[in-house]
Amino acid sequence: MKPTRILTVDDSASMRALLLHALTTQGFEVEQAEDGQQAFEWLATNEVDVVITDINMPRLDGFGLIEQLRDTARHADRPILVLTTESSDEKKRRARDAGATGWIVKPFDAEKLATAVRRVAH
Amino acid sequence: MSDLSGLPPGAGLQRVTVLQGEAHASADPNVELSTVLGSCVATCLFDPLSRIGGMNHFLLAEPPSTRSRDNFDEHYGLFLMELLINKMLGLGAVKSRVKARVYGGANLNPAMKPIGTANAAFARKFLESEGIPIAFEDMEGRAARRIHFMPASGMVRCRTAPIESAPMDKPLVRPQSASGDVELF
Numbered sequence: 202m203k204p205t206r207i208l209t210v211d212d213s214a215s216m217r218a219l220l221l222h223a224l225t226t227q228g229f230e231v232e233q234a235e236d237g238q239q240a241f242e243w244l245a246t247n248e249v250d251v252v253i254t255d256i257n258m259p260r261l262d263g264f265g266l267i268e269q270l271r272d273t274a275r276h277a278d279r280p281i282l283v284l285t286t287e288s289s290d291e292k293k294r295r296a297r298d299a300g301a302t303g304w305i306v307k308p309f310d311a312e313k314l315a316t317a318v319r320r321v322a323h
Numbered sequence: 324m325s326d327l328s329g330l331p332p333g334a335g336l337q338r339v340t341v342l343q344g345e346a347h348a349s350a351d352p353n354v355e356l357s358t359v360l361g362s363c364v365a366t367c368l369f370d371p372l373s374r375i376g377g378m379n380h381f382l383l384a385e386p387p388s389t390r391s392r393d394n395f396d397e398h399y400g401l402f403l404m405e406l407l408i409n410k411m412l413g414l415g416a417v418k419s420r421v422k423a424r425v426y427g428g429a430n431l432n433p434a435m436k437p438i439g440t441a442n443a444a445f446a447r448k449f450l451e452s453e454g455i456p457i458a459f460e461d462m463e464g465r466a467a468r469r470i471h472f473m474p475a476s477g478m479v480r481c482r483t484a485p486i487e488s489a490p491m492d493k494p495l496v497r498p499q500s501a502s503g504d505v506e507l508f
Contacts, residue, residue: 303507308402310503317505
């Protein structure tokens, strides 16, 4: 069976390395982008099953990325999980209103993250 | 908030103690962030243009007993670094301008695991990979340290402190605040 392909979007190189290790260990195929803008441009010509994005990023933040993807027919139903240190209800509500599929608070648990990815992957 | 500085508070000075597992950021010239470190590490970050600074205080968690004793769990340190950076960005700091001063990471008891060295190594590795230059470091060794950081000016005072004054740093198997909770909408 083809592995689930994930795009992680985070401006922290350390967090990208941690996510890469955690997700590939769980059997996922992982692509990575450094901010929302790079992710959006990459997704214009590439396909993934699930996007996992941080919120606070330069150029285009997580909210902006979600909004732009939801305005694109190809990505209107793409599962998008927000993975963030933000814990405020206001930010969570904003992510949900923008079209996020789920909200995960850092520091993440690799097992819980993998379970969430499997649940939302189409 | 408690005061671990042992100094009388100055006029108008708001002294904030940064405990293990916390990160604080401020642009207020009347705020002083302070902490006492044993094997923990405190990272003081400062953006000289916006004059915004912040401090965290972390201790890497011990790995499960099945893993190598030198292989400490970096999740919590990473979380507290990111939390600090995000708090500063939220106040208007710019990551590419930020410089670091790092303190702590002592190995107070040579009979115990060298967790101070592991904390110091993690801090250096994180800052290098994030492109944040280390302007100054005073880490490792066998002495406890008392740190006072003025986040709006970037000034730091570091004094060695009696070992007894350092909090009993106890590595967490997993961070207390680490829920990793998942909510699907």
